[in-house]
Amino acid sequence: MNLIKDGDRAIIGHDGIYKIMVVKKGKHASFAKHKFAWDACIGRSWGHTWQIQQGKLEKLDSNEACGESVVSKVLDNIQSGADNRNAADLSEKGQNLERECIMEMREEKKGEELIEKIARGNADFESKTRFTQEKFVRHKQKKHGGRIEILKPSMNLIVHQKLAVERTKGAYFDVHEFATMIAMANIHANSKVLLADHSSCFLSGAILSKLKGGSGELVSVFQGQLGDSPPHVPLQNYEFPDEVWDQLLYYPAKSLGKATISGDFELPELKDEDEDLPPQAKKQKTDTEDNKREEDKSRISRRERQEKRLKKYSRAVELMKEKLECLIIAPKHHPLPWLFMLLPFLKPSCPFVVYCDKKEPLMEIFNKLHERKSAVMLSINSVFERTVQVLPMRTHPEVHMPGNRGYVLYGISVL
Amino acid sequence: MGFFEFRDTIQENDTVIIYISNDDLFPITVKKGEVKQTKFGAIKHNEIIGKKFGSRYDCARGYVFLLFPNPEIWTLALPHRTQILYTPDISRIVFELGLSNGKVVCESGTGSGSLSHALTRGIYPAGHLHTVEFHEERSKKARQEFEDHGLSKNITVYHRDVCAEGWPAEVDHKADAVFLDIPAPYKAIEHVKRALKLEGGEFCNFSPCIEQVQETCVKLREKGFTNIKTIECINSQTTVKTSHFPMPDFGVDYKDLEAAGVMPTNCEKIGTYVKRLEKGAKPKTRNLKEEDEKAENAVEKEELKLSECNFVVKSALAKRSQYGHTGYLTFARLPPRDESL
Ligand SMILES: C[S@@+](CC[C@H](N)C(=O)[O-])C[C@H]1O[C@@H](n2cnc3c(N)ncnc32)[C@H](O)[C@@H]1O
Numbered sequence: 001m002n003l004i005k006d007g008d009r010a011i012i013g014h015d016g017i018y019k020i021m022v023v024k025k026g027k028h029a030s031f032a033k034h035k036f037a038w039d040a041c042i043g044r045s046w047g048h049t050w051q052i053q054q055g056k057l058e059k060l061d062s063n064e065a066c067g068e069s070v071v072s073k074v075l076d077n078i079q080s081g082a083d084n085r086n087a088a089d090l091s092e093k094g095q096n097l098e099r100e101c102i103m104e105m106r107e108e109k110k111g112e113e114l115i116e117k118i119a120r121g122n123a124d125f126e127s128k129t130r131f132t133q134e135k136f137v138r139h140k141q142k143k144h145g146g147r148i149e150i151l152k153p154s155m156n157l158i159v160h161q162k163l164a165v166e167r168t169k170g171a172y173f174d175v176h177e178f179a180t181m182i183a184m185a186n187i188h189a190n191s192k193v194l195l196a197d198h199s200s201c202f203l204s205g206a207i208l209s210k211l212k213g214g215s216g217e218l219v220s221v222f223q224g225q226l227g228d229s230p231p232h233v234p235l236q237n238y239e240f241p242d243e244v245w246d247q248l249l250y251y252p253a254k255s256l257g258k259a260t261i262s263g264d265f266e267l268p269e270l271k272d273e274d275e276d277l278p279p280q281a282k283k284q285k286t287d288t289e290d291n292k293r294e295e296d297k298s299r300i301s302r303r304e305r306q307e308k309r310l311k312k313y314s315r316a317v318e319l320m321k322e323k324l325e326c327l328i329i330a331p332k333h334h335p336l337p338w339l340f341m342l343l344p345f346l347k348p349s350c351p352f353v354v355y356c357d358k359k360e361p362l363m364e365i366f367n368k369l370h371e372r373k374s375a376v377m378l379s380i381n382s383v384f385e386r387t388v389q390v391l392p393m394r395t396h397p398e399v400h401m402p403g404n405r406g407y408v409l410y411g412i413s414v415l
Numbered sequence: 416m417g418f419f420e421f422r423d424t425i426q427e428n429d430t431v432i433i434y435i436s437n438d439d440l441f442p443i444t445v446k447k448g449e450v451k452q453t454k455f456g457a458i459k460h461n462e463i464i465g466k467k468f469g470s471r472y473d474c475a476r477g478y479v480f481l482l483f484p485n486p487e488i489w490t491l492a493l494p495h496r497t498q499i500l501y502t503p504d505i506s507r508i509v510f511e512l513g514l515s516n517g518k519v520v521c522e523s524g525t526g527s528g529s530l531s532h533a534l535t536r537g538i539y540p541a542g543h544l545h546t547v548e549f550h551e552e553r554s555k556k557a558r559q560e561f562e563d564h565g566l567s568k569n570i571t572v573y574h575r576d577v578c579a580e581g582w583p584a585e586v587d588h589k590a591d592a593v594f595l596d597i598p599a600p601y602k603a604i605e606h607v608k609r610a611l612k613l614e615g616g617e618f619c620n621f622s623p624c625i626e627q628v629q630e631t632c633v634k635l636r637e638k639g640f641t642n643i644k645t646i647e648c649i650n651s652q653t654t655v656k657t658s659h660f661p662m663p664d665f666g667v668d669y670k671d672l673e674a675a676g677v678m679p680t681n682c683e684k685i686g687t688y689v690k691r692l693e694k695g696a697k698p699k700t701r702n703l704k705e706e707d708e709k710a711e712n713a714v715e716k717e718e719l720k721l722s723e724c725n726f727v728v729k730s731a732l733a734k735r736s737q738y739g740h741t742g743y744l745t746f747a748r749l750p751p752r753d754e755s756l
Pocket of ligand 1: 526547548550553578596597
């Protein structure tokens with residue numbers, strides 16, 4: 001059985017709002033301004049829902065864990081009106097309780113009691129219909145309820161959490177586009193994957209978690225030059241064992257141009273010491289993925305590190321010469337040069353996907369591929385997704401839905 | 416053959432996908448001496464053995480491509496025995512179920528096996544798919560197909576009624592994830608719960624009608640599932656086409672109209688033009704591209720008048736009618752059942 005341990009990474013939150021944190025015995029953390037101590041959850045199962053109560057975690061029984069249980073509890077002894085003819089308008093003389101007062105009450109009152117207080121503090125709450133009241137309670141419960149789930153990180157949860165954070169910062173792929181890319185690229189644990197990913201390595205993390213336990217390998221072509229490693233990737237949330245890191249290989253883009261023209265792939269030379277590097281280059285290097293990881297893991301010598309990097313480069317070259325079985329491209333740059341640079345390293349009859357948040361660059365690629373007759377099954381995909389609220393007598397699509405969507409070009413290479 | 420063990424060369428007994436166009440592709444099982452008739456003419460099996468996957472095969476009246484199957488291509492090529500799920504829904508289902516190598520997943524109904532292949536890819540090579548279908552003939556055909564695709568070790572098909580009996584007792588509390596695509600999913604939730612691991616797991620339901628979703632959600636809440644969420648995905652798939660807009664003829668040269676300040680821009684600069692074909696000239700063919708290029712050059716050389724030209728636009732076009740609503744996807748999570756832990 002899998003239980004929560006001190007030092008584990010955990011995904012905590014509720015209703016689609018999550019954070020990734022490290023469980024620390026004797027320490028506090030906070031979620032939505034609710035502060036709590038971790039101790040109560042250590043040694044318990046993953047996946048429970050907890051109530052934050054005066055700074056402590058209290059496990060909820062499964063019949064209480066569902067948000068709807070709060071709705072019925074709170075409204076149990078509250079009257080309701082037949083319709084809203086006498087109800088105050090939304091913005092008018094609504095809440096009688098001051099915000100500070102609510103924040104103070106959060107400290108002492110139990111979840112449902114607090115919500116009931118807030119409800120009663122609302123002008124003529126009892127004259128409103130049951131449906132209006134339920135909606136109100138659901139909303140306040142999300143905001144002030146102080147409930148969290150503590151979940152074991154998995155690829156889909158990590159991606160959901162990360163994408164939700166990133167999307168608030170601007171154009172980025174969303175969960176559906178991400179899912180489409182991973183599926184259409186036909187990735188399974190034994191796949192040989194070629195990747196150009198500049199999406200803060202979302203894709204490398206997800207792909208590696210798919211390759212885990214299989215014979216698959218991932219060749220990541222990164223923007224950099226001979227001797228570099230890819231930028232430090234925020235993959236610690238996955239807590240991959242060492243074997244998975246061995247499945248990650250890479251090769252720098254700046255050496256690829258020459259290699260495709262001459263067929264000769266350069267490899268970095270082993271140097272005894274890095275001392276001859278200018279200090280600036282050294283500084284840059286400490287930011288790279290394998291350095292960081294390995295530095296805090298143990299004191300492997302520079303030499304060994306270089307050897308390890310050389311091994312990753314050489315294996316990547318071997319695989320590129322043999323050609324790989326799927327190709328994924330999600331660059332910051334124009335995707336067309338990336339695709340035509342990497343397509344020769346894809347075996348015939350294998351899928352490729354290209355992500356772009358604009359359609360036009362993909363249309364350009366589509367035309368060129370069509371002209372060269374180098375691919376079939378070409379299509380450009382985007383999806384219109386909406387969430388539906390499903391409740392007895394109150395089912396409807398939600399008001400908010402994602403606006404600008406990205407596009408995924410799909411094709412199969414042919415001879 | 417191994418559906419997920421890519422191989423370069425076609426061998427006897429392989430499942431090969433014959434690609435004619437995005438809307439016209441079908442599978443064949445390669446057998447020495449057999450011949451397959453297509454609209455372009457015959458495909459002789461003997462001639463494709465030893466060829467590379469991805470190569471072109473010339474028939475009498477056109478050519479096809481020989482492709483290695485994968486779940487997305489299979490979904491488009493498979494013989495339909497039922498309604499099936501398509502890639503936009505499938506990719507989301509597989510993602511949300513959190514599948515990875517070694518996991519155990521339960522499905523019902525198997526139907527035409529469109530989803531089953533993608534579920535299996537998610538758990539391949541160490542995991543297992545237990546799929547239940549109450550239509551005997553369909554369950555047999557699916558079992559045969561999975562065997563032909565080299566997936567028997569990863570998929571078991573059971574012929575039974577999932578609402579009455581659920582999955583076999585050996586599967587109890589073994590599943591990491593369960594998926595339903597049947598007319599009355601709300602009647603099977605108890606069995607879903609039985610199949611899922613005691614430490615909890617993921618559930619997904621696909622239903623075309625909102626009434627089924629409604630009842631399923633009520634049942635899920637009743638049985639202690641949390642994080643119940645329903646979404647609808649409508650995929651828009653486009654291909655790129657070239658369109659021609661004839662330029663109107665006002666009896667004078669466009670240059671003069673620009674000089675007079677009537678035309679707001681230098682029309683020649685705003686894009687590409689091709690000479691309009693004379694009446695009775697060879698009509699546009701599918702292979703327009705090369706002709707376009709020749710014609711484009713012609714515009715430059717001969718200084719053609721724009722009024723004799725077509726303005727060329729490349730645009731992304733969807734089909735006139737495409738899949739809109741397929742169904743609602745409902746996701747839910749079952750928390751661990753042991754309250755003491
Ligand atoms: C729409 S099809 C599923 C299609 C499948 N998801 C696919 O992608 O190919 C539904 C299938 O469920 C089967 N089915 C319906 N009710 C069932 C039940 N109670 N037990 C087992 N199978 C059932 C039907 O026979 C049918 O083949």
